[in-house]
Amino acid sequence: MIVTRFAPSPTGYLHIGGLRTALYSYLWAKRNNGKFLLRIEDTDLARNSKEAAEAIKEAFQWVGLDFEGEIVYQSERFDLYKSYVQKLLDAGKAYKCYMSKEELDQLREEQSARKERPRYDGRYRDFTGTPPKGVEPVIRIKAPTSGVISFVDGVKGEVSFNASDMLDDFIIARSDGTPTYNFVVVIDDALMGVNEVIRGDDHLSNTPKQIILYEALGFDVPKFYHVPMILNPEGKKLSKRDGAMDVMAYQKEGYLPETLLNFLIRLGWSHGDQEIFSMEEMIAFFDPSHINKSASAYNQEKLLWLNSHYIKEASYERLIEALRFFDVDLAPHPKKELLIDAVRDRAKTLVEFATMIRQIVDAPKTYDEKAIEKFLDTKAVEILSEYKNTLQNAPALEKAGEFETLTKNFLEERGLKLKDLAQAIRIAMVGNSISPSIFEVLEIIGFVHVIERIEALIIYKKGV
Template structure:
């Protein structure tokens, strides 16, 4: 049997870290098995679902490169199918119309609580042998309830938590269609999973309570001998204080991590390790994740989100990345800083020099801005610390030496700067730091040879001339 998994977000907000990890686990399980990974947008909550949220989810999935197979399924485009299945269940006596009002159902639940019983609907409108039902009240649009089995147990064969057994006596007769005819979440999920041939449902453990209800509906549709999905409920992600991850812990939409300069490969690497391990290995490529990931090895306990660890993982991915692999992200970040249309080879050159110095792609972009605009002002603190009375003469000396070079290469440039320091009997810093200020405006840049190499001959000479003039006054 070919594996088919799904990721089924509700478009009521951005794609958060927990959802991204679920999507990753589902994608890995499908792809490692040679199966299919499908995307379903569960947008039946029309009051809270928005087109902007749908797009945010799609953007995040594309950035993470978790590509789905086939067309995206939208639940709002399947209402006719849901109505067909509801009619089928009604005709087979596996669902029924219920005219109890919300207030009446709440009173039933309160009465059950008072008796120390599980609060649930009491089955007033459920057809039973020998039972006479009340006359339907005029002017009331009934809900449709699923007739949950009154006996036996429902067993969830969970790949993460192990077998979970729930007595059917604890379950309500679930509403599967509201009074206005719109289907409910738990019902739509079942029909979708059945129609899409989902073999493995990997989702957060906040859905454990939904699963026995969904299994019972699915059994009613496919029969006791029909195929059921295998479930894997992954534990939640906690903040450092042990509470459920939220915005106060830095839990933001996935695309915010792009804005902050994280690489998609690094974010996925960090997420796969939130609850799963392969020995002591910390850094994984995508191919390594596919080779080693096993959903049954996901731990049953919650994981803690550590921003410092994520930043470290990102730095490691930056270091090991080929410069060409960083071009798209660098271009994206530079564009947000107002720098557009930079040549691919130029971006790769910058990334190759900067990647070992930066923690994030945002750092890289910001620390590379000096390459794309002339120096309009010099950092006052840097000038006060490094620009001395003899600095303009040293800058003029360097200018003449590098202007005379036959080749504009890093080692040659570095040698010229060192020779300037030697011939003038000063330390390297007395030359290098004034050069940095002259060509970047600050005392922070890549190595001086790399800085000049990236600037190029003409721009370097122009900026050195401007600095000599400015600091000779």
Template sequence: MTVRVRFAPSPTGYLHVGGLRTAIFNFLFARHHGGVFILRIEDTDTERSTQAAVDQILDSLRWMNIAWDEGPYFQSQRMPLYRAHLDRLLESGHAYRCYCPAEELEKKRKAAESEKRQYKYDGTCRHLDPKADPAGRPFVIRFRMPEKYPDHFDDLVLGRIPIDEERLDDWILARSDGMPVYNFCVVVDDADMRISHVIRGNDHVANTPRQILLYQAFGYSAPQFAHIPLIHGPDGSKLSKRREAEYRKLGMSVSVQEYARMGYLPHALFNYMTRVGWSAGDQELFSLAEFIQKFDLDGVGKASGIMNPEKLKWVNAQYLKAEDDHALAQKLVPLLAEKGIGTTADDRLAKIAECLKPRSNTLVELAEKATIFFIAPTAYDEKAVRKFWNREARAWLEHLVEVLPELPLADEAAMEERFKGFAEKFSAGNMGKIAQPLRLALTGSTASPSIFTVMNILGKDECRARIRRAIEELGKLG
């Protein structure tokens, strides 16, 4: 049997991180088994579906390097297939037309609620002559529940799941406007596309019994089902769009596209999201080839996955460190442009990326730290000034300005030897007492990469200008 799986988002908004994790699991399952990964857009909700949402979903998947083998298929373009299958059920007696007015059904629903019992359609139209058409009245099409049906279904993640007959009735297959409902379309599509495994969130467990009965009515073999746990927020509650502002402060989002804006690398997000709810021992970081080799459903847990933004940042930091410096430079160019800094992905920017990536969690953070190499400090850290600025520091920096033209900035080993001599002369051999005032003058703070790297990237002219300005500004303090 060829493994065929699908990811089927609804284009009513952005791609949710929960949907991303579902897409990843389907993608890896297909690749692991040498199967086919299909993309299907479930856009039958015409009032809420938008082309902008479709574009955003496709762009997000492409950004994540999740390549589909077939599709995208659009349900809105498959209406003739659905209508043919509705006719097929009507002809076989597995479905019937229901003419009950909506107002009448609502009264019965409210009566059930007041009596604290599960509302079920009472079958008023179940035995009408299928050839009858009461004065052209509007109708819905309902599924005719069989007298006998399974008492459970087997799930590849959750195990044996009992079927609650109290939740089953003659449910609606198509509304009065002729539009088929989700549970009907998904069965027709999965059967037509020969889907072998349905891997989706466990919020769809309740839909599965009805879908299984539809497969039986059509005479189709049902796929194997695997309902994966949902993803919850850091506090254990369900992810909510209403809490997006709160999530952003933590460095996370419910929207996939926001992770690009926040400076996460797509392969880092892929790694992190795969590990939310799936395990393979203690290994944390995987190449795509390793994921494909090791991923299978037996590693998927039953408990909800918890988003941990600090862990996500750590994973991203590991990938940043491993990223090629010139590739990082390419990614930094637009981020620096947003800050009004025009530059190119040249060797200098690659050198900046190289020295800053071990100190950064995200591309945005890296870009922020990189600004010091393009914009001279206009203020100096007050705490550092109190600690490191004094007469000795001024004398040292004035001397450095004089000897700067002869220093070998490009040779960090030689620079270190020269600075040892400076330290003997100005700070009794204490390197920190000369390095920190210089770092303060060049960057405005005492937190930066190696002072020799900073000087090499800035160059002699810029170093001289920044040191002189610091002497002038800090000299006003006494």
């Protein structure tokens, strides 16, 4: 059984690079009827944030990535880690290092003078003397001093590290007893049964250290897949301006979660020329061995295109629920389906969607002065006033077709074109000259309120 995991550190928000890693891990487990686990790596007690941990869970809930069992918190497992430190000490595979800060500083200066890479020189590796007083030791693993550490990465192929060049006896527990990142990751992955690790390639340099620890502890080494980074369009590290923001910020900006998942799966992976993927298709097609070896570029226009697609395809119920986040509740609206259909093809985000709906549902409190100046001169106001009188003398209209027929007859009788009236109606209905189909808007607003809004604009224009 394939077991994967996502293991973020709660020291900041969950960004889209992390979510992509989680998605890849989730899909690969689901495709193989395996398990996908969530672990919070919160051993850095000074930098951890409870808010960040909660935000990670919130993001998972929003995008719909479910995980097996309970969340594992490393901060609750310190006794376990200490027991494994002791096992390595007892087996002679780790040792106490009493190197003082002064010794370390002197070593660094000497190495720098010789233009050598800073590294621990192993001076306490086989120490049998009396421990110096006043120095709390760190615990170091006995790393190989020669040979090659190699593994086959599922993305990059065979990767090798020369032990003498890359490794020293690295620390597995600090002087205060707290374990280090690489040590706890190995123990947790092994004990949780994780046998395939999909993660960012910024972790590649950690892998040889972790392999040493797997072997020292007698654990099986998992299969690794190191995924290239997401870069901005200029090929540089992604910034907030480019989209490297809190996953939940995408909800605030009006993106659907299915949009974000579809967008992320295509950042570094493809299935032919297919662009749109349902979750079922993602699970059926995804294979981490097909992840691109090169970095992918963030494309804002692609994200907006996908979002507009999912808005167009979403059910009425789906959109009604999503719009509640933006304080728009269409559930009680008698013409909610007509209202959604009138707007959905014009909106790239739910923020735009909600704004356009409010403009139709709520009578304008202000008007676009540029639109009034351009489209509402004295002649246009006269035509609009006559149109209002015609409506008031007509039987109550209900359907868009009825408004359209009355309007065409009104214009033909006066030798006018729709352009002579349409923009003035739009300004009266929504406060500016941009709206969905004008006759659909009139049907949604309703006969009585249409007349009220036209009257309000005429009064406003006369008072200006």
